[in-house]
């Protein structure tokens with residue numbers, strides 16, 4: 001059986017690193033759970049944009065949304081604190097598998113095929129909350145476009161002190177325009193010339209996406225009810241997802257907080273933009289397995305076609321009259337002439 005949902009009333013202490021300040025990452029008790037409803041077809045499409053290319057208007061909205069989220073009371077499940085704690089609860093074993101009959105086994109969303117779908121849902125709701133706080137149903141998270149040279153640094157919108165997108169626990173050395181190493185090994189900065197670093201990063205991307213020829217390689221190993229966690233991460237989760245976390249985290253903190261540890265990673269707003277790009281890689285990988293189609297206009301996709309209003313019949317003609325009044329007999333005549341003149345092809 002698949003890993004079941006957690007029993008939300010049974011949230012226990014998370015397994016935090018020893019040096020972490022103790023926190024309770026369980027959601028506020030008594031939160032009313034409402035069933036998910038599929039968005040209706042008139043919901044506008046959300047377009048996620050590259051974080052290094054967004055304009056001022058977007059940045060204003062994006063920072064406003066996080067300001068409002070940060071201002072919510074801590075016991076509001078939509079608050080930034082609770083949003084960040086979700087990652088801690090699902091990634092540090094605050095829930096067990098009692099729903100499927102394995103109360104001794106914890107639920108973990110990393111190191112298996114749960115990684116991509118879990119984070120996709122997580123971002124989906126996080127993004128919806130941000131949009132609703134600013135009253136914009138089209139609001140979408142940006143993606144940290146680390147797979148293209150221009151995006152291979154910490155996007156500057158996150159680096160402005162005082163902005164709601166800023167987080168103080170980041171590596172001081174890796175501020176923009178310092179180049180990102182997608183294969184980053186802890187505390188080892190390669191200091192390569194830009195072109196070399198770009199090529200290395202693009203090679204890494206090719207290997208991890210195009211090179212993942214099977215679903216198991218890309219998505220990660222199966223993880224089912226009653227099974228031990230971490231059966232094996234997929235290529236993207238492993239690299240560059242993991243190294244980018246560590247690269248952003250503050251090396252002077254005991255656990256590379258914030259981005260470098262599960263319990264604290266989602267306290268940094270860049271977390272959601274980083275995962276937005278991981279999510280994008282899933283889409284790219286899937287499309288790359290199939291046929292490609294020329295990118296033509298799809299006139300029916302976003303707006304329902306409206307039937308042209310029928311023109312009123314100008315004249316009323318009886319069937320009998322119509323038979324004699326139309327060109328039909330003339331056309332028939334011509335057709336017969338053609339048939340008669342045509343040489344027999346057999």
Ligand code: C2O
Nearest residue numbers: 087091241245275
């Ligand atoms: Cu749940 Cu980037 O990790």
